[in-house]
Amino acid sequence: MTQRITKWPGVELSAADLNEGKVTQTRFRPNAKYAWSAGEAMSRFLAELQNGRLIARTCRSCKRILFPPRMFCEVCFRPTDEWTYIQDTGTIETFSISYLDTDAKRIPDPILVGVVSLDGASPKMGMMHYFGDMTKDEIRIGMRVKAVWKPWEERRGSVLDIRHFGPLRKDAK
Amino acid sequence: MRVGIIGVGMTAFRPSTPEYSWKELMFEAASRAYADAGVDPRTEVDSFVTCAEDYYEGFGIFDEFTPDQLGGALRPVCTVTGDGLQGLANAFMQIQTGLIDIAVVEAHSKASDILTLEGIIEHGLDPIWNKPLGGHPFLIAGLEADAFVRKTRTSVKAFAAVVAKNRTNALRNPLAAYAAKVDAEQVLSSAERFAPLRALDIAAPADGGVVLVLASEAAARRRHANPVWIRGIGWASDSPTLETRDWTQAAYAQLAAEMAYRLAKVRRPATEIDFAEVDDRFSYKELQHLEAVGLAKKGEAGRTVLKGGYDPGGALPVNVAGGSLGCGNVFEATGLHRAAEVALQLRGDAGSHQIDGVRVGVAQSWRYIPSATGAVAVLGVGQ
Numbered sequence: 302m303t304q305r306i307t308k309w310p311g312v313e314l315s316a317a318d319l320n321e322g323k324v325t326q327t328r329f330r331p332n333a334k335y336a337w338s339a340g341e342a343m344s345r346f347l348a349e350l351q352n353g354r355l356i357a358r359t360c361r362s363c364k365r366i367l368f369p370p371r372m373f374c375e376v377c378f379r380p381t382d383e384w385t386y387i388q389d390t391g392t393i394e395t396f397s398i399s400y401l402d403t404d405a406k407r408i409p410d411p412i413l414v415g416v417v418s419l420d421g422a423s424p425k426m427g428m429m430h431y432f433g434d435m436t437k438d439e440i441r442i443g444m445r446v447k448a449v450w451k452p453w454e455e456r457r458g459s460v461l462d463i464r465h466f467g468p469l470r471k472d473a474k
Numbered sequence: 475m476r477v478g479i480i481g482v483g484m485t486a487f488r489p490s491t492p493e494y495s496w497k498e499l500m501f502e503a504a505s506r507a508y509a510d511a512g513v514d515p516r517t518e519v520d521s522f523v524t525c526a527e528d529y530y531e532g533f534g535i536f537d538e539f540t541p542d543q544l545g546g547a548l549r550p551v552c553t554v555t556g557d558g559l560q561g562l563a564n565a566f567m568q569i570q571t572g573l574i575d576i577a578v579v580e581a582h583s584k585a586s587d588i589l590t591l592e593g594i595i596e597h598g599l600d601p602i603w604n605k606p607l608g609g610h611p612f613l614i615a616g617l618e619a620d621a622f623v624r625k626t627r628t629s630v631k632a633f634a635a636v637v638a639k640n641r642t643n644a645l646r647n648p649l650a651a652y653a654a655k656v657d658a659e660q661v662l663s664s665a666e667r668f669a670p671l672r673a674l675d676i677a678a679p680a681d682g683g684v685v686l687v688l689a690s691e692a693a694a695r696r697r698h699a700n701p702v703w704i705r706g707i708g709w710a711s712d713s714p715t716l717e718t719r720d721w722t723q724a725a726y727a728q729l730a731a732e733m734a735y736r737l738a739k740v741r742r743p744a745t746e747i748d749f750a751e752v753d754d755r756f757s758y759k760e761l762q763h764l765e766a767v768g769l770a771k772k773g774e775a776g777r778t779v780l781k782g783g784y785d786p787g788g789a790l791p792v793n794v795a796g797g798s799l800g801c802g803n804v805f806e807a808t809g810l811h812r813a814a815e816v817a818l819q820l821r822g823d824a825g826s827h828q829i830d831g832v833r834v835g836v837a838q839s840w841r842y843i844p845s846a847t848g849a850v851a852v853l854g855v856g857q
């Protein structure tokens with residue numbers, strides 16, 4: 302229907318009209334800055350990332366190993382019990398191949414994103430991250446992967462201290 | 475159907491809480507409330523209501539992040555973008571439907587996570603009419619305080635008396651963040667801010683969490699609980715437009731109180747209400763709100779506070795726990811904190827700031843600058 306309309310009623314505006322101030326507009330840049338306290342669980346988690354380790358919390362009641370760690374168990378509603386390290390290897394639970402970036406522009410080499418269930422944590426617990434050292438044709442659900450860490454001096458206590466997850470077996474490539 | 479409060483949980487209010495994430499803060503308040511009520515949130519609570527504003531939290535769709543630390547994962551959960559008393563009204567209505575037996579209301583402040591508090595509050599101003607002018611958003615409180623002074627001929631000494639009373643009251647409340655022996659002279663000689671308001675007339679921000687557990691009368695009886703009844707609750711909003719609102723009185727509080735009193739069958743609030751917890755985040759607000767909710771005649775609240783009428787031993791104790799001036803401004807948790815304090819007083823569980831023989835109390839809230847929105851709850855014990 303709209304394809305048949307060649308001329309819309311009213312005055313058409315161009316980007317130039319906006320830039321030249323021909324259109325009444327109001328601009329406001331909110332001064333909104335935050336510094337969240339990471340809290341007990343996340344602070345330790347981020348510090349351990351910087352050390353190249355993944356840490357979880359255990360719940361004695363439901364016998365789960367909770368990752369990412371939290372000070373309370375959402376199933377049992379009780380404080381969690383102990384810290385425990387888990388492995389940086391795991392299994393791809395789900396993935397997507399992103400052909401668009403955040404600006405909705407085409408990406409020549411698509412980005413591989415997904416969720417990894419980590420070894421040592423309870424089932425279906427792990428991390429969402431990027432995948433690398435594999436092609437979109439090689440990635441598959443159930444694939445075994447391992448964290449590829451940034452060098453120590455580049456780590457900042459962030460989930461990006463892991464560059465991406467790559468194939469666990471080198472010959473899988 | 476009657477609805478009662480069967481559990482109260484609060485964290486301490488602190489200027490900052492770097493040791494806690496906001497989720498861990500909520501978990502503590504919730505754990506205390508469930509222990510107080512003797513309720514297991516995983517099996518016995520039917521609905522969870524949280525109260526928050528995304529801009530205060532610093533991320534979008536805040537409600538998405540609430541279930542785990544409240545015990546509400548895989549359960550009915552919703553967020554009210556408003557003050558805690560508005561959330562209390564929501565939970566009250568949910569129970570009135572008969573679908574929900576036990577509901578939980580949560581509100582918190584993690585104001586210490588906000589680096590640019592004035593900027594966040596300024597962002598609530600009208601983008602075309604007011605924002606281009608710039609200026610500190612607390613100017614709105616100055617405008618209103620000035621209109622209140624002129625209309626009611628209230629002395630600024632009365633503002634100072636409110637601050638001295640509430641900061642001093644807070645000394646008896648171990649949860650308060652800003653308890654101090656402050657006298658009126660100290661307030662009147664503090665730095666000028668937004669005339670007629672001075673530095674000490676403004677409540678400082680604090681972190682803290684409040685959780686209440688509500689139950690229908692039947693559910694409360696089954697659990698052998700001794701509830702504090704929500705006799706009536708109401709809420710209202712004046713025009714948000716700064717240019718058309720009534721600056722001299724808090725119309726929103728008056729309308730909210732009328733609604734709450736109608737439900738509670740309170741005809742003469744001044745004689746039927748034993749004590750009040752009202753919003754005092756700017757000193758004059760306590761006086762303006764007392765007049766709006768019918769607990770003082772117009773123009774009388776200032777004279778009464780100067781005579782000690784709102785002291786813990788006065789005819790109408792007001793903000794015995796210290797108010798926001800003494801406990802700190804906990805933003806969307808402010809109204810729920812007031813309801814929690816009223817409930818504790820009515821149960822006789824207010825510790826060293828307990829007042830004797832109280833049966834009916836009022837909690838009143840305001841949604842802070844730049845809003846003209848508020849709510850009122852009438853709470854009582856016995857038949």
